[in-house]
Amino acid sequence: MATQMFVVAKTYVGCGGSTMATVQEKSVVSEDTVGLRVNGESHRVRVEPQWTLQYVLSEKLGLTGTKEFCGEGACGACTVIMDGRPVLSCMTLAIECSGKNIETIEGIARSNHPLIEAYIKHSCMQCGFCTPGFVVTAKALLDRKPDPTVEEIKEAMVGNLCRCGTYPAHIKAIQEAAAVLRDVLRGGVGREQ
Amino acid sequence: MSNDQAPKIDQRQRMLEAFDNKVADPYPLEEYRSIGRQGVLRTDGREKATGAAKYTLDVQLPGMLYARFLTSPYPHAAIVGMDTSEAEKLPGVRCVLRYDDPELAGGVAVSGHELNSVAALPRVAHFQGEECGAYVVADSEEIAENALRTIKVEWEQRPFLLDVEKAIAPGAPLTNPEEFPDSNLWMVYNEGHGDVEKGFAQADKVIEFKWTFGLNTWAGPERPCGVWRWNGDFAEVWVKQQRPHIAKRAISTWFGGIPMSKIDLHCLYQGASFGGWTQMAWNLAGTYLAGLASKRTGRPVKWAFSRREDFYGGNMDAGVFYVKVGFKRDGTITAVSERGVTLNQDMPTFGIVAHLMENTKIPHVRGRTEAAWVNKGHMVPTRCEMNINCYTVNLVFNHVADALGMDPVEVALLNDGAEGHDLEWLNARKAEQGFPVRDSLRECVEKGKAAIGWGEKWHAPGTKKLPNGRMHGLGFTWTHEWDDSAGSSEIGMYFERNDGSVTILGCRADVGVNAETAYCQIAADELGVPVETVRFKHMDDAGFFTMTPDTSTNLSVNGWAVRNAARILKQKLLETAVAPRAKTQLTCFPPAFPGLKPEDLDVEDGVIFEKADPANRMTIADFIGPSGAMGPITSTVGEPLLVGKEGIDYPYRGTPPMFDHGWHIQHGTYLGVRLKFCRQAHFMEVEVDPETGAVDITKIVTVNDVGKVINWDGCEGQAYGGAIMGVGRGLTEEVVYDERTGIMLNGNLLNYKIPTLMDYGDIETIMVETGMGYGPYGTVGIGEDVATVLPALVGPAVHNALGVWIDGFPATPDRVLRALGKA
Numbered sequence A: 001m002a003t004q005m006f007v008v009a010k011t012y013v014g015c016g017g018s019t020m021a022t023v024q025e026k027s028v029v030s031e032d033t034v035g036l037r038v039n040g041e042s043h044r045v046r047v048e049p050q051w052t053l054q055y056v057l058s059e060k061l062g063l064t065g066t067k068e069f070c071g072e073g074a075c076g077a078c079t080v081i082m083d084g085r086p087v088l089s090c091m092t093l094a095i096e097c098s099g100k101n102i103e104t105i106e107g108i109a110r111s112n113h114p115l116i117e118a119y120i121k122h123s124c125m126q127c128g129f130c131t132p133g134f135v136v137t138a139k140a141l142l143d144r145k146p147d148p149t150v151e152e153i154k155e156a157m158v159g160n161l162c163r164c165g166t167y168p169a170h171i172k173a174i175q176e177a178a179a180v181l182r183d184v185l186r187g188g189v190g191r192e193q
Numbered sequence B: 001m002s003n004d005q006a007p008k009i010d011q012r013q014r015m016l017e018a019f020d021n022k023v024a025d026p027y028p029l030e031e032y033r034s035i036g037r038q039g040v041l042r043t044d045g046r047e048k049a050t051g052a053a054k055y056t057l058d059v060q061l062p063g064m065l066y067a068r069f070l071t072s073p074y075p076h077a078a079i080v081g082m083d084t085s086e087a088e089k090l091p092g093v094r095c096v097l098r099y100d101d102p103e104l105a106g107g108v109a110v111s112g113h114e115l116n117s118v119a120a121l122p123r124v125a126h127f128q129g130e131e132c133g134a135y136v137v138a139d140s141e142e143i144a145e146n147a148l149r150t151i152k153v154e155w156e157q158r159p160f161l162l163d164v165e166k167a168i169a170p171g172a173p174l175t176n177p178e179e180f181p182d183s184n185l186w187m188v189y190n191e192g193h194g195d196v197e198k199g200f201a202q203a204d205k206v207i208e209f210k211w212t213f214g215l216n217t218w219a220g221p222e223r224p225c226g227v228w229r230w231n232g233d234f235a236e237v238w239v240k241q242q243r244p245h246i247a248k249r250a251i252s253t254w255f256g257g258i259p260m261s262k263i264d265l266h267c268l269y270q271g272a273s274f275g276g277w278t279q280m281a282w283n284l285a286g287t288y289l290a291g292l293a294s295k296r297t298g299r300p301v302k303w304a305f306s307r308r309e310d311f312y313g314g315n316m317d318a319g320v321f322y323v324k325v326g327f328k329r330d331g332t333i334t335a336v337s338e339r340g341v342t343l344n345q346d347m348p349t350f351g352i353v354a355h356l357m358e359n360t361k362i363p364h365v366r367g368r369t370e371a372a373w374v375n376k377g378h379m380v381p382t383r384c385e386m387n388i389n390c391y392t393v394n395l396v397f398n399h400v401a402d403a404l405g406m407d408p409v410e411v412a413l414l415n416d417g418a419e420g421h422d423l424e425w426l427n428a429r430k431a432e433q434g435f436p437v438r439d440s441l442r443e444c445v446e447k448g449k450a451a452i453g454w455g456e457k458w459h460a461p462g463t464k465k466l467p468n469g470r471m472h473g474l475g476f477t478w479t480h481e482w483d484d485s486a487g488s489s490e491i492g493m494y495f496e497r498n499d500g501s502v503t504i505l506g507c508r509a510d511v512g513v514n515a516e517t518a519y520c521q522i523a524a525d526e527l528g529v530p531v532e533t534v535r536f537k538h539m540d541d542a543g544f545f546t547m548t549p550d551t552s553t554n555l556s557v558n559g560w561a562v563r564n565a566a567r568i569l570k571q572k573l574l575e576t577a578v579a580p581r582a583k584t585q586l587t588c589f590p591p592a593f594p595g596l597k598p599e600d601l602d603v604e605d606g607v608i609f610e611k612a613d614p615a616n617r618m619t620i621a622d623f624i625g626p627s628g629a630m631g632p633i634t635s636t637v638g639e640p641l642l643v644g645k646e647g648i649d650y651p652y653r654g655t656p657p658m659f660d661h662g663w664h665i666q667h668g669t670y671l672g673v674r675l676k677f678c679r680q681a682h683f684m685e686v687e688v689d690p691e692t693g694a695v696d697i698t699k700i701v702t703v704n705d706v707g708k709v710i711n712w713d714g715c716e717g718q719a720y721g722g723a724i725m726g727v728g729r730g731l732t733e734e735v736v737y738d739e740r741t742g743i744m745l746n747g748n749l750l751n752y753k754i755p756t757l758m759d760y761g762d763i764e765t766i767m768v769e770t771g772m773g774y775g776p777y778g779t780v781g782i783g784e785d786v787a788t789v790l791p792a793l794v795g796p797a798v799h800n801a802l803g804v805w806i807d808g809f810p811a812t813p814d815r816v817l818r819a820l821g822k823a
């Protein structure tokens, strides 16, 4: 059943480390079933227009690694990568994501990204609730900047809140994962973990 | 209730009864394999890094419904009428529970922490945002929320008060007449030793000051929630609870009583927990109502607070405090008295000058806490109830140093001691109890001073302007390390058949402090097995009461239980290794170590061997044997199966789980009655802009004498994580209410500012290991310390920068400017 409706869509897109707001007023949405490509797999999901991407990922697709902490764009726990850019999925309406390529923590974990081993080695988690959001944000950073400086890491990660205060560990882990990735790119096999 | 007499207890007698290290630890390990080793990976690392870790909020069950509470729009109001008919008609709404429901009328109490008990669904709200009146259960959280909006409530508004001092003024309107019908001052708690008037008379100088602390809150990532499913008569409950066993105890009293054996409790990973909510009966009200709704609908029910609703469970530190200090010219403090008016504390009995009593040689100390009730949310110990005590120590020492122009580190060292006695007396007690005699505070401050560059950087207050126009400041504070060791612990442990790996059983909440790994390390070293083969299964109720992570008591209680269980299990292993052979119906097993005694054997790296002839060896896996028909018949729980069949000899190679508990070790130690030997010292460097009042923290050095490090990641994580939380609480975090309407203004993470990774400068964490803790191997808790001591440190650091004292915390720019006379 296709319904014609207007929604006010607010999309907050993490970009270059800073969080920028872009507001799309009154875009026309003409279907309530969206096709999402999540971690390389296609899904057709019936969505209501007000449902957030975070809700659809965790409640409808069972991808509970994408967490909601603040629910309003303040913490980064819900970060996913959409068409190459980090996006706050709690501020993104699922209905807008038709045809988008979405990468979640589950996909990053499945691809054996070196961030995972580095995060474990450096004990970047305490309660762990915020951790997936950090990994996803860091992955998006390394995708576009394979050799970030400490300042660049801080800038990229400043939108991710951790109440347990794990921050110092993340910087070490991201630097280490970056080094492993660079080795791989150079044709090596990655460093000893 | 009033307690006008400070308790008169023979401290020495109490101490000696409380703990005897010589008896408690007769087998100190000389060497450790995994304990204290750097680089032991945390057991939950992969689960958490990959997003696989499951939290209560993630639970999804077939047919599950979602529940939300109605909340009060007013700070003090009673429901006199309510129309829920529209909500009930809304498609997708499956059940609406009302305060006047026959099964809820009369205010069913859900219990919770021992000290508070509230109605599951009250009619009267005592703060804006309080859950009351209705609980809507629907196909989704969103439908439940929409239904709540259709409920028409007739409210009777009552007068409200937000200010604690106004609340205790004569003639003030009652803020909670249901619970406190006589007065808003519901409790006075007195503490102290000596005679302060005598102490002030002996002083060369007496100063007085006032300080205040705004309300902050835990702001953890997982909203309070719970899930209930009835499986026939069995109640299956998922709790987001730091204390799953207390929750289970409460649950067993509900609905006319549910036998403990019929409750299946799950306590998944906790999206943080710093105490707080766990002690709130509210937290259980949602679960109680989920149980009721689940019964009526025949479906599982999950409830959750919204993010904003979560903000009403605050920290117990808020209040107004008046301090008077007498001291000699050389910095010796002769007397301290403090009066505090605290806000909505359910438990004010932790005092405000306890650390001065426990931790210093100050002979005359008096504290009076007046616990007042206002129309804000409940205050509960949230990392932790010692916060006011830490502020007091900090401000007393730094004010004295300032008044004398002395280095505050020197004032601290001069007054170190315990219970009014000096360090020499304390050292005699260390020796008496079998501890090493070390000067913990001196060791801590020396390391800390070197790390922050105290010698070069410390200066007279308000004298160092930086090239960027800001003022440079350096601050120092200290206190003792604490673990309250409140409670007992039971642990089950056994070797798994087939491969001899080790399982530890005991239900407790994982809040992320990495204690689970520490327990695996203890078991591994005590048993002689690789740490990678040990797992602590802590999420499901296995029938053991394992101490929860609150009150910094992880290791100091559970650590003993794990260690003792491991020692018993190892002894049993060696006894069975030399025992007569076992037979089953299908096969028989050769003797493992015939002709030897258990003491002739040892275990290393998972291999049992003869000490005199290490080549005589057998892996635990081979010894334990396979499961099933080809293996010895054993039970996975309890004693070996003695089925009385022909051909089965006893004893045989079984591995019954070993149970042990830590209670006997901790006997007599409830509520911190032991002398504290380990100290902590912290240093902070700041830059303060005198034009804007902004405070930038550029460096923090934390030094903790943790006695003995079991797990480095855990200790350091608590130190830097605590420091970062402390920065927020000291600088930016405050829940603000509108004075005119009583409405909370910043119940969200955009306006309630917790630190980001740009907000704390550099952090250096230093561990000192004197072995003077009461936990196994001489450990002491660190989980609460740094987050609790650090917020106060902003005060002296800003004072050193500006030369003026801020009298209110958090040290927001407006308070800094006010101290400068600019606002």
Ligand code: FES
Pocket (backbone or CB within 6 Å): A067, A068, A069, A070, A071, A072, A073, A074, A075, A076, A077, A078, A079, A088, A089, A090, A091
């Ligand atoms: S949950 Fe999306 S930014 Fe916080």
Ligand code: FES
Pocket (backbone or CB within 6 Å): A124, A125, A126, A127, A128, A129, A130, A131, A161, A162, A163, A164, A165, A166, B221, B271, B272, B512
């Ligand atoms: S690890 Fe708990 S919030 Fe980050």
